[in-house]
Amino acid sequence: MNWEALSAIADLVGVALVVVSLIYLAMQVRQSNQMALAESERELLENWANAVSGISADDRTTDIFLRGLDDFDSLSNVEKMRFSVIMQRLINTYISSVRMDSKSLVDSQEVSIFGDICLAMILTPGGRQWWKIIGPYFTVHDQINERIENEGATFPSWTEMVPFSRPDGRAA
Numbered sequence: 762m763n764w765e766a767l768s769a770i771a772d773l774v775g776v777a778l779v780v781v782s783l784i785y786l787a788m789q790v791r792q793s794n795q796m797a798l799a800e801s802e803r804e805l806l807e808n809w810a811n812a813v814s815g816i817s818a819d820d821r822t823t824d825i826f827l828r829g830l831d832d833f834d835s836l837s838n839v840e841k842m843r844f845s846v847i848m849q850r851l852i853n854t855y856i857s858s859v860r861m862d863s864k865s866l867v868d869s870q871e872v873s874i875f876g877d878i879c880l881a882m883i884l885t886p887g888g889r890q891w892w893k894i895i896g897p898y899f900t901v902h903d904q905i906n907e908r909i910e911n912e913g914a915t916f917p918s919w920t921e922m923v924p925f926s927r928p929d930g931r932a933a
Contacts, residue, residue, distance in 0.1 A: 801866040805858050809875065812850035822847075827926060830919060833887035845895060848882065855879045856901055877916075880908050884918035 816826050822843060829836055829844035836844060855875045861867040883892045883905060896902050908916075920927045 798866060801861055802868065802871065805854070805861060805867055805871065808854045808857065809851075812847070812854050815847050815850060828887070829891065830882065830885040830887045830926065833890035844887075845891065848888075848891060848895070851882065852879055852899055852901070856899065859901065859904075876905075876908075878919075880905060880912070880916060881919040881922055883909070884913060884916060885920050888919070 815822065817823050825836065825840045825843050826847055829840065829848075833841065833844065855872075858867055858872040858875050862869055862872040882888045883896075892905070896905065899905075
């Protein structure tokens with residue numbers, strides 16, 4: 762065997778090693794992306810669960826939230842603040858999900874569900890009252906207002922979707 766043949770074999774082995782390394786690197790990047798997606802979704806769902814759990818933290822908070830959905834304006838200032846904090850946590854989690862979705866870090870279907878839940882809460886009588894006051898301060902204000910215009914007449918409010926969420930417990 763001459764030096765040229767040996768050199769050609771060494772070049773082929775080198776190319777094969779580079780290809781194997783690139784395949785391995787691609788697999789590692791893919792796995793890392795999948796892990797980042799899973800972690801982002803876990804964090805998003807945890808944030809949503811924490812926001813929702815605030816609604817049922819105690820009977821008083823639940824009562825304020827249910828009455829706020831029915832008639833925000835009738836709440837005392839302290840109750841309005843509590844209701845607002847709950848709604849802001851939900852809307853901020855939705856905003857976070859929209860941002861994460863724009864970076865392909867979460868499932869778009871989850872973002873859509875969060876948006877639907879927020880819209881349904883805003884479409885309640887008290888939710889509409891609250892949104893007129895607080896809504897302009899959110900980055901998704903225009904997006905939600907567009908949905909209210911386009912879907913508000915046909916999209917069910919939270920109290921229509923979840924009848925036991927009415928303060929009187931009756932179906933809408």
